[in-house]
Amino acid sequence: MFEPLYLYIENYSSLTLTQPEKELISHTFKLKRLRKKQYYLQEGDISKYIGFLIKGAMRMYSVDHKGHEHIIRFGVENWWMGDYESYNMNTPSRYNIDAVEDSELLAISGHQMQELMAKIPAVNAMIKLLDRRSNIAVQNRVHAAISLTAEERYQNLQETYPAFLQRFPQNMIASYLGISPETLSRIRKHSMMSKKAI
Amino acid sequence: MFEPLYLYIENYSSLTLTQPEKELISHTFKLKRLRKKQYYLQEGDISKYIGFLIKGAMRMYSVDHKGHEHIIRFGVENWWMGDYESYNMNTPSRYNIDAVEDSELLAISGHQMQELMAKIPAVNAMIKLLDRRSNIAVQNRVHAAISLTAEERYQNLQETYPAFLQRFPQNMIASYLGISPETLSRIRKHSMMSKKAI
DNA sequence: GAGCATGCTTGATAAATGTCAAGCTCATTA
DNA sequence: TAATGAGCTTGACATTTATCAAGCATGCTC
Structure with a gap:
């Protein structure tokens, strides 16, 4: 069950996880199952946990005053889901997150993540790179939104x-x-x- | 000249810089002066340096096939300027960066930044937080772009x-x-x- | 299998935004 | 001082996109 996460961390960090590190990881993350249409986060809640998707498809979106939904982010296998702003700032979220398909994710709290980053160099490196990549991806989306x-x-x-279009x-x-x-x-x-x- | 940068690093890291650390910083960053309208980066170039703005105002933008400019990012005092994608991936940039007012920035290469992060904990913490904040800010911009x-x-x-509107x-x-x-x-x-x- | 909800398409029309052209103000420079 | 150019505004019109309403598949549930 934790294999995809180990692989992901090793890939993103270019480091190898030791057996004790793997055990620490598997004891820290908790499996969360979601049925299709089930909420993972609702507007107004604080995103205490961030989740690594091992199965399924999810979305994060806001609802405007006319009741229209606006999708900020999709997630499929090997993506992280959570409202980073709420998660990092401890503020109520403006977004909803729900499952588009039956999904399974490995959840971890901000506090636990800090601990793992301190104890496991590979996790620290992975998060650093993830933040960087994510920045680039989101900036490209801004570029598309304002210029295309x-x-x-x-x-x-x-x-x-292309996978999103199928999914x-x-x-x-x-x-x-x-x-x-x-x-x-x-x-x-x-x-x-x-x-x-x- | 380096005071604003020291303060910025201390603020963002919640750490205090020692005298030797400050000296290392001041010997690593190089002052770059730009006249109004002067390019800091041109489309097709690789963004080798990233700059901390100590004076002036700048913008990063793309130019589309119709010749229209689309501004991705503004920068004023205490902001960083550079194309992160090009800087981190070592790929030619799709953007231009130029000075909107006469500007001064402290420039550092990606390689040098890695070194500083390894040697100075405050710099490491600052960059980590900066990446995080930047992610949140850009995501908010995506939200605005697709839903407002x-x-x-x-x-x-x-x-x-509000400062941008004046500037x-x-x-x-x-x-x-x-x-x-x-x-x-x-x-x-x-x-x-x-x-x-x- | 009938009924029902969901998602996709299509047409008619409305609203938002872009384009083009002209004129105005203000600061800069020759 | 005259001339120039950059930035802002305004009007007329074109284009893009949204909205509303209807119809048609498809798959699910009872």
Whole structure:
């Protein structure tokens, strides 16, 4: 059950975990199972735990005053889920996180994570690199959001995270791109027609 | 000249710098002066240095196929400037960075930064926290970009970084928000009129 | 198998935003 | 001082995207 996490840490840190380190990890993280549509975090709660997804698919989103959902982040196997802002600042979250498929994640509190980082160099290095990579990824999303048209953003997503398109329903993809489901439907129709033309 | 940087590191790390540490820092960072409109980085270059702004104002932006500029990030005193993606991955940058006012920054290479982080705990802690904060800030920007209207994004900027509105010309603010200068002008007119009405 | 919910598509129309062109103000410079 | 250019505003119009409403599959539940 913890194998994917060990591998992930070793990959991201370029270090090897010792047996005692693995045991410490397996005793610290707790397995959490979620049914499809079940909440992992609700708006207003504090994100005390952050989770490493070992199975399933999840999303983090806000709900605006009109009741529309806006997806900030998707997660599938080997991704971390949680509201970093709430988790790090100990503030109530503006977001909801729920399971899009039946999911399993390994959860750890902020306090426990600090301990693991202090005790296990590989975990420390992994988090450092993760923060860095995440920064880059989010910045690229900002770039896409402010400089590309809806159609270009869709193509960009196709190139960057093709797996999402298979995994999440179209209305969620639209929400992730910041457009309405109708517009996404029309964009797809349009781009299929231009492919045929070639 | 290095005082602001020492203070910044001490603040972000909650640690105090020793005299030898300060000397190491002052011998590692190099002062770089930029005239208004001068480039710090041009598209296609690799961002070898990252700079801590001690004076002035700068921006990082991309230019699209129509020649339009899209501002990804602003920087003023006590902000870091550089393309993190290019800096960390050693890849050519898609962005330009230039000075909006005459500016001075303290520059350091990625390699030198690794060394400082290894030798000075405060620098290590500072970078860790900076990466974390930056993640949160960029994620909030994604949230704004996909879920708010142009007018709401402007109000959000007013609340989050009011200093930017004083410091950067309106057409750059528009570019940062992902809207045309004309639209921003109309939004401002509109929100001034509703203020008067109150 | 009937009924029902969910997700996707399509059309008609409305609202938001972009584009183009012109004019105005202000600071800078020749 | 005149001239220039940069930045901001405004109007007319075009384009993009959202909204609302309807219909159609598909799969699930009783």
